[in-house]
Amino acid sequence: MPSPALDRRSSTAPSTAPPRPARRATRLPELPEVRWAALSAVAFLCAFPLDLAGGPVWIWGPLYALCYAAGGWEPGWAGLRALRERTLDVDLLMVIAAIGAAAIGHYLDGGLLVVIFAVSGALEALATRRTADSVRGLLDLAPARAVRVTGAGEETVDVSRLAVGDTVLVRPGERLPADGTVLQGASDVDQATITGEPLPVAKSPGDQVFAGTLNGRGALRVRVEADAAGSVIARIVAMVEEAGGTKAPTQRFIEKIEQRYSAGVVAATLALLAVPLAFGADFTQTLLRAMTFMIVASPCAVVLATMPPLLSAIANAGRHGVLVKSAVVMERLGEVNRVALDKTGTLTEGAPRVTGVHGLALEGTEVLALAAAAEHPSEHPLARAVVAAARERGLEPGPAEAFVSEPGRGVRAMVRGREVRVGSPASLLTAACPAVDEAERSGHTAVVVLVDGETAGVLAVTDRLRAGAPAAVAALRGLTGTAPVLLTGDNEPAARQIAAESGISEVLAGLLPEDKAAAVRAWEQAGERVLVVGDGVNDAPALAAAHSSMAMGRAGSDLALETADAVVVRDELTTVPAVVALSRRARRIVVQNLVIAGACIAVLVVWDLAGRLPLPLGVAGHEGSTVLVGLNGLRLLRESAWRRAAAPPAPDRSSRGSVPGAPDECAGPDRHSGRSAPGAPDGSAGPAAPSTPEQPAGLANPDPPAASSRS
Template sequence: MSASTVLDHGGIASAQGSGRALRIWSLSEMRWATAALGLFVLGLATQLAGGPAWSWWTFYVACYVCGGWEPGLAGLVALREKTLDVDLLMVAAAIGAAAIGQVTDGALLIVIFATSGALEAFATARTEDSVRSLLDLAPETATRICADGESRVPAAELVVGDVVVVRPGERVPADATVIGGAGEVDQATITGEPLPVDKAVGDEVFAGTLNGTGMLRLRVDRRAEDSVVARIAALVDEAGQTKARTQLFIEKVEQWYSIGMVVVTLAVFTIPLLVGESLQRALLRAMTFMIVASPCAVVLATMPPLLAAIANAGRHGVLVKSAVVMERLGTITRVAFDKTGTLTRGTPELAEIRSVSDDYDTDETLRLAATAEHPSEHPLARAIVRAARDRGLQLPLVDDFTARPGRGVTACAEGRSIEVCSPSALAEPCAADTAAANAIVEFHARGQTVVVILIDARPAGVAAIRDQPRRDAAVAVSACEAVTGTAPVVLTGDSAVTARQLAAQVGITDVRAGLLPDDKVGAVHELQTAGADVAVVGDGINDAPALAVADVGIAMGGAGSDLTLQTADAVVIGDELTSVPTILDLARRARRIVIANLIIASAFIAVLAVWDLAGDLPLPLGVAGHEGSTIIVGLNGLRLLRRAAWRKASPVRCS
C-alpha cells in the first residue's frame, strides 16, 4: 500500500486497515510455522518411538507442506519474473535432503526457516504498529456547531472552517485553532511533551490529542486526511515502501550471489561424484552448502534496524520519511540551523524598556505604550502588551487609534497623545534627546529591535524587543556538535548583529547572515563542497530551498508550511529542538547495528561454508547456524524499538 493510498481513502481509516492486514498476515505465518513445528515434533516422536516409516514420513511431508508452501510459492512467482529468490533455494534444499533420505533434516530446515520468516513478519508488523497505534487515538465522530445547534458527525466529514466543540475528556477530532474557551490538552502522543499544555484562543491543537479541562471551541484547519496524525501514517507507509541504499546494494548483489551460489552448489555436487564419492554423500554436502551459503541473514541485516529507529522516532514526535533518510541521518557531519522560529521561539518579547523622561518612570512608560499598541495586530505590539500584562499594569481605553504601516501607531488615552514608532520614523526628535539617542544606539548594538515611545510629542522611553532563543537551543547545539564532531552553523536572513547576538547565546560561532533563500542554498553547497554531509534545520517557506539541497532537510513543527513539510526529509512535530541531535544519534546507532548485522551474517556464512567445503558439516548444524544467524540479526535490529534507545540518544535523557 502506498502513501497516496492512505490519503486518497480517508487517511486514517485506510491506514488502520493496512495495519490490520499486516497483523493478519503475520498471524497467518505464525500459524503455519506453529503447525509445521507441531508436525515435526509428532514425526520425530513417532520416528524415535520406532513407528512405521510411512507414519513419520507422513508427518514430515505435512510439515513440508505447512512450512514450505508460502515461501515456495513466493519463490516460483519470483522465478517467473526471472528473479532467483532465496526462499526457493531453501525449499529446494529441503526437498533435496528428503530425496536422499534425510527427511528429518529437511523438515528441521523447513521448521526453522518458517519460524524465522514468521518472526520477521511479526517484527515488521510490530514496527509499523508502534506508530500506527496513534491512528486509534483519532475520534470517529465530532460535535459540529450548526445553525440550529450542535450535531454529531463523522470526523472524516469535517471540512476546513467548520466549528466544533470538544468537552473535557474528549479527543480533538481534527487539526484546528482554538477560537473560544481554554483548557489543558495532553498532546504527548503527537509532540512527546510529558505534561498537558495550556491552550487558549489562537493556539493550535492536533487531531487525536486529549482535552483534559475546560470546553474548547475549535475552527477546523485541516481535513482528516491532511492532519498531523494522518501524515504520520503516510510517512510510516512511505518508509516501509522505500529501501536504504545499503539494502538496495544488497538486493543487487543478492541476485548475482544467488546465481553464483547455485553454480558453486552444482560444482560441490558434481566434482565429488567425478572423483568417486557416493551420490547420497555428494548431494547431502551440496544441499548443506546451499543452505549455509544463502544470504538470508545478510538481506535481513539492514531494514529492521532502520525501520525500528523510524518507529521509535515517530513515537517521540519525529517523522522520518524513509529508511533512506534514516540511513543518511547516520552520516551527517554538519548541522545548519535557521535562526527565526528554529533556534528562536519566533515570538518577539520585550527585552528592556528604558525611561528617558523625568515625568514618566519605566512602568508608566510601558503602560502607556501598551495602551497605544493594544488595538494593533503587529507582533511587536503584542510583545509590548504582553509585557505590560505580565507586570499587572491596567490599560485604559483608547481614543483615535491610528496605525501607520512602517512607522508605528498613535493613539489618545487619558487626555494624552501617545506614539510608538521606529527610530527612523522620528529621527530628529530622538537625535535632539541625548538619553533616547544613546539608548537607541546601545540596543541596536545588541542586535535588538528598537521602538521609541513619545508622549505628547516628546520622547518618554525606548524599548528593546528581541526574539528569545528556545529554552533548549543551547543544549541542542552542544549535542549536535558532540554527535557530528563539528560545530553547527547559523544560516539566516536577519542582520549580522542580531544573528551573532543570538548565536553567542546558544553557542554557535559560525554565523552567515543577511541571506536570501538562494543565498542559503549557496551556503549549503559550500559546506558540502568542503566535504560535509549537511543537515539543514528550518521552519519557514524561505527555508524550503535549503532543505531541498541539503543531504537531509529537517522541518521544525508539524504545523509548518505545506511546502516546508513536503520538502523536508524529516519533521519534528513538537517544538523540542533537542529532538534534532537525538534523531542524529539514533540514526548513528541504527547504522552501527546495520554494520554489526552485516558482519555477523557474513561471518556465519563464511564459517559454515568453509566448514562444509573443507570438512564434514552436519546438515542439522548447518540449518541451525544459518537460520540462527537470520534470527539474531533480525532481533538485534529490533533493539531500537525500545523507549530506552530514545532516552540514551537524547541529550536531556527525555522519556
C-alpha cells in the first residue's frame, strides 16, 4: 500500500522536466598546455612588432626569451626524459630547431616555430580532453544528493553515502541517484542516456532503474543495488577511460618505426648541414635549411594519425551504451568478415517463460517445485524462467545442496534428500521421449527433470525474438558480405525457427560450449575473422576463441562480460552492427590521416631540398597538417557519426524468408542431426526456444505462449 507521502508527491508533478545537463566541456584556461601556449603567443606578438620596428634588443630580446621558455620548456623537458630512456622524441627535435634558428639570429623564425608548436600541442590536449569529456559528462547526469528513507523518516545525503540496500525517494522530475529496483510507486522514466530508448519507459515495483535517468510524473521508492562507483554510468566511464590507455596495433607499429625514422631524420639533418659546409656553403643559410628539413620531416602528424579516430569511436560508442574495452578491440572490430550469434539472450530477449509442465514419474506440480529448487542458484535465463514459473504458482523454491552447474548440459543438486538433475534432453536422456518430441516439434525448448535417475517430467519453455534482431542480422550481412551464423545448444527445430524469423540461413544447433569454440576456431583457421555475440557462461569459450567478441550486458553472465571484448549495455542487438560500422569508419579515417600526413611531409621535404622553403612556411605546413589530422580523427565524436553508423542498410531480400526446418524425429542424445554437433542446449538447462502459437499436446499449459514469435 503506497504511503500518503508517496501518493501526495506523485500528484504534484512539475509541468516540465528540468533540462538535461549539458555535456561536460573543459574550459580552455583549465589546461596548462593552453595557458603556456597563450603566454608564449602573447610574448611573441609583443616582441614581433618591436623587432620589425628596429627597437632596442633589451626590450624585444626578453620577450622572445619568454616566448621560447613558455612554449618550449614542456616539450623540451619531455624530450630530455625520452633521451634518458634512449629514445628520440619529436618534441625535442622541434625545440632543437627553434634554438638553432635563434643561434644564427633568426629569433623571429624560431619564436614562430615555438608558438605554432605550442598552439598545436594545446589543441591536441584540448581534443584529448574533449574526447574524455564526451563520456565523463555522463557522470554529471547523476545528482549529487539523494533523499534516503529511514525508519525515522527522510534525510538528504550525498550520493556517495548511499549503500546497497538503502531506500531512496525519487520525486517527479528528479534524476535517479543510483542504480536500483523499484519498491513502491509507478512512473515513466526517461533512460535514453543509458539504454538509448527514445521514449520514457513505464516503471513499477520490481523494475530496474539506472542512476542519472530522469523520473517522470510519479514518485518512486527505489532500493539501491549498486554504489556510485558500481553504477552503469560509472562503469561506462571507467571502461572507456581504461580503453583510452591502450594502443591499437597500427599505433604500436607506427611508434616502432618512429624511433628509426626520427634517427634517420637527425642523420639526414646532420648530412644536410655538414655536406654543403664542406663545399663552402654559407653557414647561416645551410643551418636554416637543415633546421627547416628537420621540422618538416618530423613525423608528428603520422604519430597522431591513429589514436584520435579510435578513441573518438570508443567514446562515441560508450555514450550510446556499448563499452569497447580497448583501442585494439575497436580496430579489430572493423576487420570481421563473419558473425556468429548465440540464440538465447542474444537473438532472443533472454526472458524465457515456462509454458507447459508434463509430469511423468511425478505430478507436474512436484516436478516444477523440484526443478525450481535445483535451478535457483543458477544465473542462466532458463533457470530464472523455471524459478519464476514456480513462484507464479505459489511454489517457493526450497533449499538445494551440492549444487553443480555444467554449462551446456544443465544443473544437479540435492533437494530434500533427492538427487535432482535439470537440463537438456541430449545430455540427460539415452532414448527418445514422446513428451520431448512434442515440445520440440512445436518449436519449444524441452527441459528434462530427472529425480534419483528417473525421468520425472518435461518442461516446455519459450522466448521471444528481439524486436531488432532481423534488422541487426540484415545490417551485419551488409557489412561483412556474409550472412551471420546461429550457434546454439538448443534443439534444431527451435533454432531453425528463430533463424527463419531473424533472416539467418546457416544454423549450428545442439552445440556444447566446446563445440561452439571449435566451430569458431575452425573458421579462424580458415582465414575468417569472426565476431561472436553471446551472453551466457556457455558462450565464454567461443567469445575467447573469436577474433572479436561482444556480450549482451543486461542479461549477460559475469564470465561472458569479462571474456568479451565489448559489452552492449543497452541490450539492443542493433548496436552491434553500428559499432562494427563505426570501427570501419575509424579505420578509414586512420588511412586518410596517414595519407594526409605522408603527403604533407613529402611535399614539404621536396620543397625544402629544392632550397626554396622558408622556415615559417615549413613550420606552418608541418603543424597545420598535424592539427588537420587530429581534427579529422575527432569527427567521430559527433552524434552524426553514430547516426550514420546505425543507419539501416538497404533491404536485402536475397537470403530472407523461410528456412527449411529440421526433421521432427529425435531420439535421445542423437536427436540433433545434420549440421548440428551432438550435445546439449546452451546454459544450465539449455537455451530457450521461441514461443509458438500452439501448445504441445499433453503438456499442462498454465500460461499460453506469447503471440509474437519466439526465442
